Amino acid sequence: MPASNEAAIGASEHAKVEAQFGKFMTGPVANYVNSVGQKVAAHTERKDIQYKFYVLDTPMVNAFALPGGYTYFSRGLLTLANSEAELAAVIGHEIGHITGRHAAERMSRGAVAGIGAAVIGAAVGGSAGQVANLGSNLYLSSYSRNQEHQSDELGVRYISRAGYDPMSMAKFLASLDAQTKLQSGGKSNATNYFSTHPLTADRVQQARVEATKFPANNNLNRAAYLTKINGLTYGDSADQGFTKGNRFYHPAMDFTFSIPKGAKVQNQPSNVAMAHPNGSLVVFDAAKSSASPASYLQNEWLKGKAQSRIETANINGQSAATTGFEGVVNGKQVDLRFTAIQYAPGKYYRFQMAIPKGTSSAFVTELKETTYSLRKMTGAEKASLQPKTLRVLTAPSGATIQSMSARMNVEGDKTQYFRVLNGMLNGQTVQAGQPYKIVM
Ligand SMILES: [Zn+2]
Structure with a gap:
């Protein structure tokens, strides 16, 4: 070439x-x-x-x-x-x-x-x-x-x-x-x-x-x-959205929804994907269209391939359309569920779900609740969600991994996090006067 x-x-x-x-x-x-x-x-x-x-x-x-x-x-x-x-x-x-x-x-x-x-x-x-x-x-x-x-x-x-x-x-x-x-x-x-x-x-x-x-x-x-x-901002930024507790928050795009219990969240630039160990999968993303919810769902998103009736709904004040049908995905029998929510003129937020046959009805209810939990963020939520920052600190004399990592704003084992963040993988110790990264 x-x-x-x-x-x-x-x-x-x-x-x-x-x-x-x-x-x-x-x-x-x-x-x-x-x-x-x-x-x-x-x-x-x-x-x-x-x-x-x-x-x-x-x-x-x-x-x-x-x-x-x-x-x-x-x-x-x-x-x-x-x-x-x-x-x-x-x-x-x-x-x-x-x-x-x-x-x-x-x-x-x-x-x-x-x-x-x-x-x-x-x-x-x-x-x-x-x-x-x-x-x-x-x-x-x-x-x-x-x-x-x-x-x-x-x-x-x-x-x-x-x-x-x-x-x-x-x-x-x-x-x-x-x-x-x-x-x-x-x-x-x-x-x-x-x-x-x-x-x-x-x-x-x-x-x-x-x-x-x-x-x-x-x-x-x-x-x-x-x-x-x-x-530098560390981890999720206001522009990319946060996972906190059992909800996903996106301050810049002004929305939040609940995460199905036990699902693993991947916040990707073009979508938020939630996968559960039981095989269920939820993908949330955005799309542009000036069509009505039902018309958008049928003609644009699913390109006429919907195999069952389109239902309209109101989700926390927003017009929405939803449909579902069975499918075979990678050899597995699944229920597919599609919901398009008109969040602003010309703008849709969408949930698509693949739910394996035999998934408990309690979990299916939880997935439904995720769809219906999409709403704007409150002022208090916006104020409480500040991004984390990477800070570089010079170790004072007598500093240890324990003392340096105690200031880290991370979940889990802070000393292990500190070691990984600073490339101290072979038992190195903190040297006074040297710079180290911490998350604040
Ligand atoms: Zn490579």
Whole structure:
């Protein structure tokens, strides 16, 4: 594929990234990521590419690249990295995918499927992992094991040439692995990085071995990096919405709804997915249309495929339409349920549900309650929902992991969270005078 084709594909996919993730971050942090990126990109083999670096305002930990030099790094990834060298390593890895023409390879293999998944296809799966791939497309589909190894190798080479500690790739992958394990029991926003860049059992070790092929170099630019990310929003932002208690809140879009008990929530840029261990799945999202609820549901959302009557309803003062029918999804018999709620002129909020046959009637009632719980947020709710912030503190003398982590505003084991957040995975202790990240 000639470079001019890659550039054209990149430009068209870039527009889709912007549509899915909203506007890119601007300001000092975005400028910094770009400057580190340009430094790393100067050492690549492909000089026919103009590399571009974007920061996505999402708590998910992810990074991806498009043909033509477009690369993306999430805010969640920036708060997890512990040095400029680690950021450079992730950048080097993404550039490696571009150097290796991996995305172009996937496209010519025809591996890019399901862009804008069909509506009923979207309500399938029954596991949070599959929900994460909703609307899967070029940039969020998974690389092969070989492509991952090649990009790690290239990334290590580039950061070594750029003057950073080549071990930083292995360190960052180990942090990602620890973060994924820490959050796998949590409710929301688990690491998505490994869904695009699979973690094979030997990947961290291979990155370590690769680093030994280059001159040892302990340049991390750790303090400079931490100064740059000090004050970044941590986790969900008002623009992206929050999970709190048994409800989901979105201050910027002014809505809240209840979460079915026991469901695992994935707050993704284009939807909120809730998966329950019993196989039930709920996907909430937004759409634009000026049609009436019944007409919108039948003709636009379901494209005439509704197999039973459309009922109208009033949900907390908003006009709505709903329908349901049976379906077979991934070989499983499910009841499908679709509800469109006209939230403002021209604007719909939608729930789609897939409920396996045999689900208890109590749980089906709970799912129904979720649909009927959508409402505007109260002033008190808005005032009480402030985003968390990443703060970088210098350890005073006598400080310990216990004393530093006691100030963390996180759920669960604070000391373990502190260790993972600061990449202290091998029994390191807090050093007085050194900067550390905490969540406030
Ligand atoms: Zn990768």
